[in-house]
Amino acid sequence: MLVKENRRKGKALIINDIADRILRGVETVQDGVNEALFEPVIRLGVTGLSRAGKTVFITSLVANLLDRGRMPQLGGSAAITAAYLQPQPDDTVARFDYEAHLAALTAPDPHWPQSTRAVSELRLSFKVQPTGLLGAISGPRTVHLDIVDYPGEWLLDLGLMDKSYADWSVQALADAQARDEGAAFLEALGCVDAGAPHSEPDAKALAEPFTAYLNAARAAGYSDCTPGRFLLPGEMAGSPVLTFAPLPEGSAPRGSLRREFERRFEAYKREVVRPFFRDHFAKIDRQIVLVDALGAIHAGPKAVEDLRRTMADILSAFRPGRVGRLFALLGQKKVERILFAATKADHIHHSQHARLTAIMEALVREARDRADYSGAATSAMSIAALRATVEETRDHGGQTLDLVRGRVADGQGGSKQAAFYAGELPQDPAHILAPARQGATAWLGDEYGVMQFLPAQMTLRPHEGPPHIRLDRAAEFLIGDKL
Template sequence: MVLGTLTSGLTDGLARTTRGLGDAARAPFVDRTIRLGVTGLSRAGKTVFITSLVANLLDRGRMPQLSAAAQGRIRAAWLQPQPDDTLPRFRYEDHRAALTGTEPRWPEGTKRISQLRLSLKVEPRGLLSGLQGPQTVHLDIIDYPGEWLLDLGLLDRSYADWSRDALARASARPEAEGVRAALDAADPTAEAREPEMEALAEAWRGYLRAAQAAGYSDLTPGRFLLPGEMAGSPALTFAPLPEPRDPPRRSLWREFERRYDAYRRHVVKPFFRDHFSRIDRQVVLVDMLGAVHRGPRAVEDLRLAMADILGAFRPGRNAWLSAIFRGRRVERILFAATKADHLHHAQHPRLTALAEALLRDAKDRADFAGARTAAMSIAALRTTVEETREHEGRPVDLVRGRLEGSGRQAAFHPGELPADPGHLLSPARGGAQTWLDGDYGAMTFAPARLTLAPGEGPPHIRLDRAAEFLFGDAL
């Protein structure tokens, strides 16, 4: 067994090396394509991230940390039709108009997978730069809901395993009170009847919606929240149940088990086979501040959810995933704590440290798989300005922006993040109900009204550094 594993590893390594040499030999003569996956849980800012990234690559005046832009080697950038004919196009123009209009507003969030291709004409650098002309690099951006990625964990779990975990997590949440009552009243060994199954599935779906609104992150099955054309289908009509002993063949338990397996087979697996397995680089957006504002339970739930999500970048743990990846892996993964503009820049290092600590389990898994990883705090679209005011005889750092809804200007201090992330993560892991030594607030800012100079994209915080890490090497 050890010899077989060693031989397999050497073979895979040799294959990757051979492919790498082949890619290097072909590089001066063929266009390069980088497939960038963008995901994150609800309200993390995926749509805004993609829109601002594309706008700032088309007009690069605010991208000094993207080396190819700073060196003037990007000669041109333009949008092209997406290469996958079966995928909807990311509606960049509509989203940009929403963010930069005279009355700017947040665009509609991600509800399905979509794609956009941005092509860059780049002057080469290095020893061969004088021997070849500009090269074209295609950046294919794939936008998909993070809730779908949570479903990866279902591929490793039987219906009994998932039911046990889902019911355990829901047991401590007040949002699950209604569905707990419905599930307690159900008899898993009774004959399956469609009206009862539909009622239980709808109760579970209602719980997931309420938990999402309350800021929880572990929400499976992910397609229950975004069913699309599959709404009402048997594959989306099941719920977790307490496991009985020897349930009969036509029982409620057996039918839900069959539908759960159909969900994994017909919904989860095709997404990973057709889309996820082809991603080269990945950014995972995380609303750290929103979780901190909601309290210790939300922070711990986010930690567990992100560990589940990043399991997707370890295909070796699942034989089926290993088969579809066939030696491929995501090369770079960025964990980005979003909405950094809701904090004064003096607190940004603490936000980054908190994100790194919260994601440590997940990040270590990705590092083990060989991917290069980084964490940073960003704001894809800056909505605030900073100021300092005197309060009770001492200076207080504030951010000021336009409030969503009323449109009036307001200054805001969200509280001081601790220098040691453990001061938040330890009570979260310990099951604390509230923060004992801090009060953290949140404000919902609307996009600021912008006046952009020629050649400038929308204002941001560290979006250029994020781009440099994700695909700067390809330019």
């Protein structure tokens, strides 16, 4: 009787699962038809690696799309008759707290808002008046922009889907051995017998120093620090799915620590990575990847090479290309446009912006080639979503220096004005990338600095958003064709 009851329950679960998939398929088709024929929806994914400025980018982008006085390069802005925020369509995802973040940036004593910790969304809707004969007949139409904000660390996790535990361990251990921050974890690894029976104290004795190493590596400027949820665990902190670490090759008898870590790695992909891809990432059709290239250059050649490899790996997570109208009606999405943006362009003089853009293009060359081959439109540029500095020129020791000046912390809870010269970026990006690829540990004869500027105090005039550098060009590439 018990066997029959279990079979009955199993059949019921299978039937319920099939019914749920059919229902989701019908809803997807309905949404696709509505978006394609009536009110187009642009789903813009915004991500970036640590300290790239995702929150500031979204806040400034929304403010400048609501008040478009500083967006002359957004070609479709002339057709926008109204722009307004609306409730987001997904009731289960946190709303991006635009108002609080804008208040932080425009306060009398402005400060940077809190960084991205989880997925959030915001819907910005436009009333657009088509031009020509069609516009006279149809009248204004509505275009929705759904901005999806998610941590860059989670994007890197998508690359784990095609890796086995053994493959991931080989790469993770090689990275730990090449980074000074991995020393404590490697020491702990030498004290554990991975082939011995699994015990939770042994698992924690490796997972904790491994997590500490990932956090230290990220703070040191490295980009590839997977698994990403180890850095942003949220409600999963302390769970078995976040309690594993890479192990060297060896025997894996049943019940051993290595076998258990392999099982947890697969559970991480199944229970953490795959739901994120299914529920959020797979629905994106435009994407911007924000990169703190200046921070990587400041951190040194190892960080630059790590960033280059990371940019190449990121494209494996996308499904770049164009989707035909029929597939669009069925709700199938592909990323049609991808922008790689070097942020914090306001930290260097405008005379060096072209050099920063060239370095960014070289960093993502391999990634862009993959996407271009698949039919996606890609671009690279240098931007500052919120301009925090002004420029000035000074004579120093008989040399003319192009500087930037802005607010910095004074160490006593206040701020002061400081002028800064970051160093001169090379005209040829190979002078940066070649030493990085060759394993250099420091730049020869050059020093590249980074200043941690605070937001500038500002008073926004009517119909103008916050000051920026090339945010309008970024918006034009990402959504201009839809307006």
